[in-house]
Amino acid sequence: MATAAPLANEMINTPAEATGEYKEMLVRLLTRQIYAETATSEVFGKAITAAPNWQEKELAAEFAAEEARHARGLYDILTDLGEDPEAIIAGRPDAEEYWSLDLSNWLDIAVFNFTVDRAGSHQIMEYRQSSYVPWGESQEEVLEDEEDHYGNGVENLKQFAKDPEQLAAFQKIFDRVMPNCIKRAFGRLEGPDNEFCLQHGLKRHTTEEIINRYLEEMREHMDGTGLMFPPMSAFEAINCELADSTREILQSMQR
Ligand SMILES: [Fe+2]
Numbered sequence: 444m445a446t447a448a449p450l451a452n453e454m455i456n457t458p459a460e461a462t463g464e465y466k467e468m469l470v471r472l473l474t475r476q477i478y479a480e481t482a483t484s485e486v487f488g489k490a491i492t493a494a495p496n497w498q499e500k501e502l503a504a505e506f507a508a509e510e511a512r513h514a515r516g517l518y519d520i521l522t523d524l525g526e527d528p529e530a531i532i533a534g535r536p537d538a539e540e541y542w543s544l545d546l547s548n549w550l551d552i553a554v555f556n557f558t559v560d561r562a563g564s565h566q567i568m569e570y571r572q573s574s575y576v577p578w579g580e581s582q583e584e585v586l587e588d589e590e591d592h593y594g595n596g597v598e599n600l601k602q603f604a605k606d607p608e609q610l611a612a613f614q615k616i617f618d619r620v621m622p623n624c625i626k627r628a629f630g631r632l633e634g635p636d637n638e639f640c641l642q643h644g645l646k647r648h649t650t651e652e653i654i655n656r657y658l659e660e661m662r663e664h665m666d667g668t669g670l671m672f673p674p675m676s677a678f679e680a681i682n683c684e685l686a687d688s689t690r691e692i693l694q695s696m697q698r
């Protein structure tokens with residue numbers, strides 16, 4: 444007989460206790476994260492070649508190794524749950540296509556680091572408090588690494604912003620990557636999956652709340668640099684679903 448899924452305040456401490464629908468959803472979320480971690484590791488791997496100077500190359504190498512370590516943590520968690528992580532990762536879409544990037548272009552990678560990698564962190568902030576304890580506990584260290592990645596992303600934006608031509612190039616890529624990131628990184632706004640995750644403590648906030656928290660943080664760092672949120676038409680062009688509260692944040696910093 445299938446065991447009932449645990450409720451939000453109930454913690455699951457071992458793989459054996461994760462069963463039924465709960466386990467299914469858990470594996471789906473872990474799959475999404477291991478997709479992101481492995482793809483990001485590969486992006487930073489390419490950044491070693493694309494970066495303009497040694498200091499940036501060294502950072503890219505460091506970040507690639509850290510993302511690989513994040514993937515390893517999930518790899519082990521999935522293995523403990525009786526899943527085959529190699530088969531899961533083999534099903535992942537191509538990073539370049541998925542995130543709408545040109546990985547031979549350093550600016551694309553800089554925009555990726557500032558935009559997409561940070562969106563991932565906001566998802567991980569949810570998982571840190573996951574009712575699946577082996578996962579939640581392992582995410583503290585991951586988030587520490589991610590702070591450094593974002594610090595570098597913000598620093599790069601500030602450097603580019605000093606030169607109007609570079610800023611314009613950054614903006615152009617941002618206009619393409621950011622709407623795609625909102626669409627892909629956070630999933631659907633409503634729906635039974637969201638409800639299930641909230642009910643069973645696999646997530647602690649709604650998708651709308653997570654997206655808004657992310658955009659408010661982005662806006663803080665963009666403030667004063669001249670970088671603006673992409674125009675609404677860029678979101679509409681790819682059918683990116685947005686809540687009214689999210690539109691308000693976007694519209695507060697547009698040309
Ligand atoms: Fe990561």
Ligand SMILES: [Fe+2]
Pocket residue numbers: 483510560588589592
């Ligand atoms: Fe990262």
